[in-house]
Amino acid sequence: MAIENPSKRLFTNGLVVTQKVFVRSRNGDASKVVREHYLRDDIPCLSKGCTYCQNILKPDPEGNFVHFTLSATPLSLEGLAHHYLVLDTNIILHAIDLIESSSIFFDVVIPQTVLEEVRNRSFPIYTRIRSLVRSDEKRFAVFHNDFHQDCYVYRNPSESMNDRNDRAIRQFCQWFQLHLSTYQDKDHYSPIQVVFLCNDRDSREKAKKEGILSKSLFEYIDYFPNANDLKDLIPNYDDEPSNDFSKNKHQITYPEYYSTAKLMGGLKNATLYQGIVNVSPYNFLEGQVSVPNLSKPLLILGRESLNRAFNGDQVVVELLPKEKWKKPSSLIMEDDVVNANDNADDDDSEDNKNNKTISISETERKLLIYEALKTQNADPNSESSVILPTAKVVGIVKRNWRPFVGQISSHSIDLNDLKSNSTKSCFVALMDKSLPKVRIRTRRMKELIGKRIVISIDSWPINSKYPQGHFVRSLGEIESVEAETEALLLEYGVEYKPFSKNVLDCLPKEGHSWKVPQDLNADELIKKRKDLRDRLVCSIDPPGCVDIDDALHARRLPNGNWEVGVHIADVTHFVKPNTPLDAEGASRATSVYLVDKRIDMLPLLLGTDLCSLKPYVDRFSFSVIWELDDDANIINVDYTKSIIKSREAFSYEQAQLRIDDKNNQDELTNGMRALLQLSIKLKQKRLDAGALNLASPEVKVHMDSETYDPSEVEVKKLLATNSLVEEFMLLANISVARKIYSSFEQTAMLRRHGDPPATNFTLLNQMLKVRKNMHISLENSKALADSLDNCVDPKDPYFNTLLRIMSTRCMLAAEYFISGSFSYPEFKHYGLAVDIYTHFTSPIRRYCDVVAHRQLAAAIGYESLDIIHRDKNKMDLIAKNINKRHRNAQFAGRASIEYYVGQVMKNNESSEEGYVIKIFSNGIVVLVPKFGVESLIKLESLGDPNSAVFDEDNFELSFKNKKNVKRTVAVFDRVIVQVKSVFDERTSKRKAELVLV
Amino acid sequence: MSRQEIYSPEGLRVDGRRWNEIRRLSCKINTHPISCDGSSYLQIGNTKVMTMVHGPIEPKNKSSLLQDRAYLTVNLNIPSFSFFNATTNKKLSKNSKKILELQVSLVNIFQDLIILKNYPRTQIIINTIVLNQDGSLISSIINSISLALIDSGISMYDYISSVNCGLFNSKFPILDLNYLEELDLPFLTIAIIGKSENVSFLLLENNLPLDALEKILAISISGSHRIKDLMDNQVKKSSKLRIKSINEQSIN
Numbered sequence A: 001m002a003i004e005n006p007s008k009r010l011f012t013n014g015l016v017v018t019q020k021v022f023v024r025s026r027n028g029d030a031s032k033v034v035r036e037h038y039l040r041d042d043i044p045c046l047s048k049g050c051t052y053c054q055n056i057l058k059p060d061p062e063g064n065f066v067h068f069t070l071s072a073t074p075l076s077l078e079g080l081a082h083h084y085l086v087l088d089t090n091i092i093l094h095a096i097d098l099i100e101s102s103s104i105f106f107d108v109v110i111p112q113t114v115l116e117e118v119r120n121r122s123f124p125i126y127t128r129i130r131s132l133v134r135s136d137e138k139r140f141a142v143f144h145n146d147f148h149q150d151c152y153v154y155r156n157p158s159e160s161m162n163d164r165n166d167r168a169i170r171q172f173c174q175w176f177q178l179h180l181s182t183y184q185d186k187d188h189y190s191p192i193q194v195v196f197l198c199n200d201r202d203s204r205e206k207a208k209k210e211g212i213l214s215k216s217l218f219e220y221i222d223y224f225p226n227a228n229d230l231k232d233l234i235p236n237y238d239d240e241p242s243n244d245f246s247k248n249k250h251q252i253t254y255p256e257y258y259s260t261a262k263l264m265g266g267l268k269n270a271t272l273y274q275g276i277v278n279v280s281p282y283n284f285l286e287g288q289v290s291v292p293n294l295s296k297p298l299l300i301l302g303r304e305s306l307n308r309a310f311n312g313d314q315v316v317v318e319l320l321p322k323e324k325w326k327k328p329s330s331l332i333m334e335d336d337v338v339n340a341n342d343n344a345d346d347d348d349s350e351d352n353k354n355n356k357t358i359s360i361s362e363t364e365r366k367l368l369i370y371e372a373l374k375t376q377n378a379d380p381n382s383e384s385s386v387i388l389p390t391a392k393v394v395g396i397v398k399r400n401w402r403p404f405v406g407q408i409s410s411h412s413i414d415l416n417d418l419k420s421n422s423t424k425s426c427f428v429a430l431m432d433k434s435l436p437k438v439r440i441r442t443r444r445m446k447e448l449i450g451k452r453i454v455i456s457i458d459s460w461p462i463n464s465k466y467p468q469g470h471f472v473r474s475l476g477e478i479e480s481v482e483a484e485t486e487a488l489l490l491e492y493g494v495e496y497k498p499f500s501k502n503v504l505d506c507l508p509k510e511g512h513s514w515k516v517p518q519d520l521n522a523d524e525l526i527k528k529r530k531d532l533r534d535r536l537v538c539s540i541d542p543p544g545c546v547d548i549d550d551a552l553h554a555r556r557l558p559n560g561n562w563e564v565g566v567h568i569a570d571v572t573h574f575v576k577p578n579t580p581l582d583a584e585g586a587s588r589a590t591s592v593y594l595v596d597k598r599i600d601m602l603p604l605l606l607g608t609d610l611c612s613l614k615p616y617v618d619r620f621s622f623s624v625i626w627e628l629d630d631d632a633n634i635i636n637v638d639y640t641k642s643i644i645k646s647r648e649a650f651s652y653e654q655a656q657l658r659i660d661d662k663n664n665q666d667e668l669t670n671g672m673r674a675l676l677q678l679s680i681k682l683k684q685k686r687l688d689a690g691a692l693n694l695a696s697p698e699v700k701v702h703m704d705s706e707t708y709d710p711s712e713v714e715v716k717k718l719l720a721t722n723s724l725v726e727e728f729m730l731l732a733n734i735s736v737a738r739k740i741y742s743s744f745e746q747t748a749m750l751r752r753h754g755d756p757p758a759t760n761f762t763l764l765n766q767m768l769k770v771r772k773n774m775h776i777s778l779e780n781s782k783a784l785a786d787s788l789d790n791c792v793d794p795k796d797p798y799f800n801t802l803l804r805i806m807s808t809r810c811m812l813a814a815e816y817f818i819s820g821s822f823s824y825p826e827f828k829h830y831g832l833a834v835d836i837y838t839h840f841t842s843p844i845r846r847y848c849d850v851v852a853h854r855q856l857a858a859a860i861g862y863e864s865l866d867i868i869h870r871d872k873n874k875m876d877l878i879a880k881n882i883n884k885r886h887r888n889a890q891f892a893g894r895a896s897i898e899y900y901v902g903q904v905m906k907n908n909e910s911s912e913e914g915y916v917i918k919i920f921s922n923g924i925v926v927l928v929p930k931f932g933v934e935s936l937i938k939l940e941s942l943g944d945p946n947s948a949v950f951d952e953d954n955f956e957l958s959f960k961n962k963k964n965v966k967r968t969v970a971v972f973d974r975v976i977v978q979v980k981s982v983f984d985e986r987t988s989k990r991k992a993e994l995v996l997v
Numbered sequence B: 001m002s003r004q005e006i007y008s009p010e011g012l013r014v015d016g017r018r019w020n021e022i023r024r025l026s027c028k029i030n031t032h033p034i035s036c037d038g039s040s041y042l043q044i045g046n047t048k049v050m051t052m053v054h055g056p057i058e059p060k061n062k063s064s065l066l067q068d069r070a071y072l073t074v075n076l077n078i079p080s081f082s083f084f085n086a087t088t089n090k091k092l093s094k095n096s097k098k099i100l101e102l103q104v105s106l107v108n109i110f111q112d113l114i115i116l117k118n119y120p121r122t123q124i125i126i127n128t129i130v131l132n133q134d135g136s137l138i139s140s141i142i143n144s145i146s147l148a149l150i151d152s153g154i155s156m157y158d159y160i161s162s163v164n165c166g167l168f169n170s171k172f173p174i175l176d177l178n179y180l181e182e183l184d185l186p187f188l189t190i191a192i193i194g195k196s197e198n199v200s201f202l203l204l205e206n207n208l209p210l211d212a213l214e215k216i217l218a219i220s221i222s223g224s225h226r227i228k229d230l231m232d233n234q235v236k237k238s239s240k241l242r243i244k245s246i247n248e249q250s251i252n
């Protein structure tokens, strides 16, 4: 509620002060707030064609002037003269994808009133608009009309805030048109029209009366020659009658959400709970919500209880009465299987029939929560522990909607419809199985069938069984490399667009011809660098590596010890904090490696050239230099920014050959031999301390060099030189971690790996004991490593590797963190068996390393550390983002391998060795090491389900196979399976299918 | 998260000012000519502060008697109704550590400024009450005391003027913060003697990068000078009025 106080006072020249008075209520208390509000006359209109505003500019603190963005000759269309667009809030909120697209919407002015409304309604859309304004490519400008003395409007008594804002926007349009016709340079340019885009009919009417040219989105798009194609991209809920989905407005399928006041009240007196919905990947009608106070999540069962919540939405839930508490279901439910026959044009309300409202009083509800606590804490063996408290969603705090990838589900369409070009409804099945299908309307159904498409969700009305969305763009044919790659990048939220202009503007002007300066006394910073160009440095990487992060050298010191240097690309020399380049790197957080593609964290110029420690040229680097004795004990360590010149870039194999060739006795090779010897000792020390040597079935896809068809899958091999590099990188990371922690006790960027909970290993140990009479000890990592070494089956050399793969899955994931968030003993890296660890050695492709570089540079007094890396909250956000991006990058990489492995198997069906790793009463899970795939083989495909006997204690399943011969399989058994790849109609994805031979 | 942009890319702040603009400042002296020896009322934006100076007077008790100079006391009163948002901010209650600390700082600032040795064996009492808060609280208090002392005619070396300055995005200095900006930005408060560059007081309670300090100091000093000029104008204007009215009285 706001009461405007229309008292204005002239302050100094061009500045008028007024008061904004409003009443704010928070937690039920009302308080009056008075804020000063200054109105001015020196806000430029930012049009390049304006002759007045160039003269009223004021500099910013760095002496720069605002940049004029709007073109002097904006777009003209048939029937519409040269024009600037002014966008209304509803257009931005609903059609942001369209606004961002590169074909329409140029020279756009966003009034401050609109920007603030957008910011309050959706922060992500606000940031998207801000980045459009920043990038300059589409010539977007923000005009602060609420601070302009001719545009500011006072709120009338009895006028709602919305109406006042609408009036302010219209006032701005009027002023802007007048301003342009007064001050535009008419000698050189044709007159410019202001067009107000607004989807609210009422507002348009008023605008017309006030002499403002206003159009709806549809009307505006109609001016374009390709209007019909563009219309598909328009979201689904403006006031155009053709787009009206909900014909049956009276039918209500879902319970209504509670009012905000009721939600706030309920959260406050603890009858309602807030949390994030986690929908089961196996059952789209079952979700869980973790809430504070309860140790286990609440179960949400069924469409009605989920009440339109999406996986990942932040929701408010209410407990259900005790008689409705249930076990989590053990069924697999997939949307298309259950609701395959829903008609995209209908809304059925059959779920509504048995919807009896059960009312419980407030007190009962409070008792319920004690019950819930009691049930959750009950003895794990008793029957009641299986029953979980259930809840229903009563409000949505924040939607987790983003662009989704999917495909039109073929049985939602009438094939006869394809002939006509009119708008049709259809369902889109999303790639993420935990999400419901989405209804869209499109004119281009014929083209879109069999394509991967991106859609955006617009709304989920109460009377519609499915959410409604609109088509955004097509990625290409299903199963084509381009479409699948882009789809998985989108699904895992990997930013893969080319770097924007303002990011690229941060790169050195010299481009590829940038060189290390000749004069080493040029400035204060370069004087602090150590000239290490006389050291015989070389790099060892995978073949074809272009982004060389690290290089090494070793030389004998006069006292008989070794000087060993690890030199890391000096990325932070180019990536300075608080630049668009740094912001982009921080948000990408990691480079993503797919089978055939790499998505870089930093622009190519840095990654593959200026930072890359290429041979034969001078490069800036950040060096860690140790003095090691012959047993690889650290005598001394020194950190310095430096200049190096790499003598050679080896691949692992080349390096190995060079070391093995006894005839090579030059200094460089001898240095490498020394490194190898030292690395073997380092590794031994690490293993003695209890470092783990775990395995994951890492596979590599070979591409046919001519056609780029994937032709073969190979499990990755390791050479001694691999571990040479690895050992020194580990040593550098550990040394740096200690140094930055000693300087920044609260905010050092570190990496930890927690102890695995013993319960994770219970099942594995039981299986080992029964089947192999072996045991994995868990007292500490040393015991674990030793016991893993002892688990050897002489008859099966692969068994040990298999066990390591299975153990890996019982481990926790390592994570980045800020030193202030944990106590020192918790810094421990379990897998490496060290007390403290960080990532320092790959700043080209990981943002953690960039931060570590800056912190180390500050710790050695090279330059001061930016405030964002000293602020605990900001650092926490950085660490969280890095962890998330890192995880997604791993998922995307794995999905990419999975896709290619599927393509390889499509061409060669074969029989392979596999291992049984899990056993159920109705099937077995088999892992095929050669392809790194695993799959469930259901009992029905093994043989006669009725004959099956499941021996749970011995992990054995016996059954009569198809030939009616009795067969027994047990866990860890080696089996031969037929591997083929099948196309899953529902997800349109290939997956491996195994058949026991 | 705040609902508005603290400093927009177009260079405007939440209340429409640019980075180096101070708020509307109005002040009066001699507001309470009868009840005290010197008084002032100062308003910058919506922050309103009133000060009354008593003295030099005979000390109330012997313990506050110094042989060679006057004894200076500062009493600060920040009532709860003055808070921007009365429900959420109750940090500064009377006699809280923060107030006591502030009083000591104020004594330290002004005992170097007032020529105390001119008034041996007396006491000077400064009472300040904050009527409304909207940022820049401490600078407003310092400015108001400075004005009241001038009104009282107690001899002092020069004006003391104060302003605060924040840092946006570790990069842009922002002068004279209001309440909303103080919530979001790290800032320092500085007090300057006259038109010099002598810093008599500097208060920094958040983290500021060291390399930005010089920039902020330069801007704060010029801001303080501007405030000094504004106060000086007001003092001269009201002095003229008073002289005029005294002359009129003497004619009558």
Ligand SMILES: [Zn+2]
Pocket (backbone or CB within 6 Å): A044, A045, A046, A047, A050, A051, A052, A053, A179, A183
């Ligand atoms: Zn203009």
